[in-house]
Amino acid sequence: MSAQRAAGSLTDCREMKEKNPWHTPVTISITVIGVIAIVALVTVAVLQNKPVPQKYKYGIVLDAGSSHTALYIYKWPAEKDNNTGRVEQEHSCKVKGKGISSYAETPWQAGESLTECMEDAVKQVPTKRHFETPLYLGATAGMRLLHMENSVASDKVFQAVEKSLQKFPFSYQGARMLSGQEEGAFGWVTVNYLDDRLKQGLETTGALDLGGASTQISFVPKNYIISESPSNSVTFRLYGNDYNLYTHSFLCYGKDQVLRLALAHQTKSGPGEIADPCFHPGYSESKNYSVLYDSPCVSDRKPQGAPVTFHHKGEGNFQQCQEVVKNVFNFTSCKYSRCSFNGVFQPPLHGQFGAFSAYYYVMDFLNLTDTSVPLTTVKDKLAKHCATPWNQIIQQHPEIHVKYLAEYCFSGAYILTLLTEGYNFTSESYSSIKFIKKIKGSDAGWTLGYMLNLTNMIPAEAPDSPPLPHAGYVSIVTVIALLIFTLFIIFLCRFRPSSSKQPQIV
Numbered sequence: 001m002s003a004q005r006a007a008g009s010l011t012d013c014r015e016m017k018e019k020n021p022w023h024t025p026v027t028i029s030i031t032v033i034g035v036i037a038i039v040a041l042v043t044v045a046v047l048q049n050k051p052v053p054q055k056y057k058y059g060i061v062l063d064a065g066s067s068h069t070a071l072y073i074y075k076w077p078a079e080k081d082n083n084t085g086r087v088e089q090e091h092s093c094k095v096k097g098k099g100i101s102s103y104a105e106t107p108w109q110a111g112e113s114l115t116e117c118m119e120d121a122v123k124q125v126p127t128k129r130h131f132e133t134p135l136y137l138g139a140t141a142g143m144r145l146l147h148m149e150n151s152v153a154s155d156k157v158f159q160a161v162e163k164s165l166q167k168f169p170f171s172y173q174g175a176r177m178l179s180g181q182e183e184g185a186f187g188w189v190t191v192n193y194l195d196d197r198l199k200q201g202l203e204t205t206g207a208l209d210l211g212g213a214s215t216q217i218s219f220v221p222k223n224y225i226i227s228e229s230p231s232n233s234v235t236f237r238l239y240g241n242d243y244n245l246y247t248h249s250f251l252c253y254g255k256d257q258v259l260r261l262a263l264a265h266q267t268k269s270g271p272g273e274i275a276d277p278c279f280h281p282g283y284s285e286s287k288n289y290s291v292l293y294d295s296p297c298v299s300d301r302k303p304q305g306a307p308v309t310f311h312h313k314g315e316g317n318f319q320q321c322q323e324v325v326k327n328v329f330n331f332t333s334c335k336y337s338r339c340s341f342n343g344v345f346q347p348p349l350h351g352q353f354g355a356f357s358a359y360y361y362v363m364d365f366l367n368l369t370d371t372s373v374p375l376t377t378v379k380d381k382l383a384k385h386c387a388t389p390w391n392q393i394i395q396q397h398p399e400i401h402v403k404y405l406a407e408y409c410f411s412g413a414y415i416l417t418l419l420t421e422g423y424n425f426t427s428e429s430y431s432s433i434k435f436i437k438k439i440k441g442s443d444a445g446w447t448l449g450y451m452l453n454l455t456n457m458i459p460a461e462a463p464d465s466p467p468l469p470h471a472g473y474v475s476i477v478t479v480i481a482l483l484i485f486t487l488f489i490i491f492l493c494r495f496r497p498s499s500s501k502q503p504q505i506v
């Protein structure tokens with residue numbers, strides 16, 4: 001019916017045109033004015049909404065870890081409000097030398113050590129943004145240990161670092177020690193922010209961080225009622241969603257301190273030589289007792305009457321190494337419904353996990369980042385690596401630092417034991433772990449989460465629906481203009497000003 005009616009209307013329009021041509025002076029003038037008005041409307045509307053060239057804001061975070069310090073520069077679109085622009089890593093710089101906690105005796109050098117990377121940051125951030133760029137330094141387990149050992153020395157290191165950072169043209173926001181809980185929680189925020197899981201309210205990924213002096217596990221458990229252990233629980237409201245996060249940081253369970261624990265276990269009777277199954281056959285080094293025991297993680301275990309040095313020999317036996325590593329964990333006491341180790345509460349594991357920092361370095365070197373490979377195969381491969389003679393290992397990897405090279409067997413064994421015996425990953429759930437270094441170009445670690453939190457860049461509530469992109473805006477204006485134009489033409493066809501007798505179209 002409607003098709004017939006439309007066909008009828010067109011015929012009427014044609015007939016009318018024949019009787020009364022439309023191109024009278026009045027209709028021509030109206031049409032020209034109409035077209036000019038529509039073109040002007042579209043042009044003005046489109047030009048007004050034209051996107052300005054992208055400008056960025058910047059933020060700098062220094063990760064003062066136990067083994068070294070790294071500087072990260074983040075950037076995000078300047079014209080968007082806090083909440084809509086995506087923050088990404090623009091640049092990173094590895095500070096030469098050791099972590100700031102190693103400068104306890106010469107604190108000024110801790111400040112000095114940061115200069116090179118800070119000068120690099122001055123070049124990386126556009127000059128006109130310098131004064132408004134926030135600069136943070138967060139120190140982790142190395143400084144926690146120094147603080148426990150000698151709080152005066154740790155204060156002096158912070159003062160030296162502060163003095164050095166204030167010399168640069170950025171907006172200095174302070175240097176402080178992060179608690180283990182913050183370190184774990186901000187690592188989790190980083191991973192889930194970069195994966196866009198928070199904004200979209202998707203199921204979150206757990207975060208596993210292995211440092212040199214501490215290690216963190218953080219995840220949202222299934223059916224998390226009230227935590228049996230409030231100190232392990234952190235609640236967040238992000239983009240309108242509530243998260244009850246379980247997090248724990250094990251001080252002294254970073255891979256460098258755990259090696260001390262394992263060596264302390266093997267040298268408790270103060271021998272002159274130990275045959276270590278976690279080092280390669282042919283490995284042989286003279287080590288100093290006082291250096292080994294110079295850490296609050298092991299200082300109370302130093303054997304009485306031990307010689308000055310001991311001879312550290314490698315045996316390369318993965319099975320025995322696992323036994324040595326197991327000794328650093330205490331599985332006996334648990335006052336909660338369930339524990340990981342050392343009497344620490346841990347709810348059942350849930351979801352996918354991202355394992356970064358030293359987890360990645362070690363597993364990447366060992367070619368074991370593929371977690372779809374069965375755990376038994378992973379162990380077989382590691383056993384082969386551990387049994388490889390030390391001179392062969394050095395020959396095969398001349399580019400790798402010998403200290404790292406010597407310790408990959410131990411570190412691999414520790415990682416597998418920590419994950420399976422410590423955190424209770426099974427042969428099945430092991431495949432839910434992904435060893436990662438970066439996510440979409442930004443390093444996985446606590447620094448991004450720390451900055452997002454301090455700059456209030458993740459809102460508690462979901463932002464209003466984002467403004468229409470420019471292309472969408474142009475399309476809508478064009479469609480409306482075409483619609484107006486069509487209606488105008490129809491209007492001209494049907495109600496010509498010159499005709500007195502208009503046929504009625506039904």
Ligand SMILES: O=c1[nH]cnc2c1ncn2[C@@H]1O[C@H](COP(=O)(O)OP(=O)(O)O)[C@@H](O)[C@H]1O
Nearest residue numbers: 065066067068140141211212213214254358361
């Ligand atoms: O290339 C590498 N191979 C092996 N281990 C590495 C490499 N780069 C860094 N690491 C290790 O990663 C760990 C980083 O720990 P970090 O310095 O962040 O300590 P923290 O988080 O406990 O304060 C250290 O054990 C360091 O030796």
Ligand SMILES: [Ca+2]
Nearest residue numbers: 065140211357
């Ligand atoms: Ca770290």
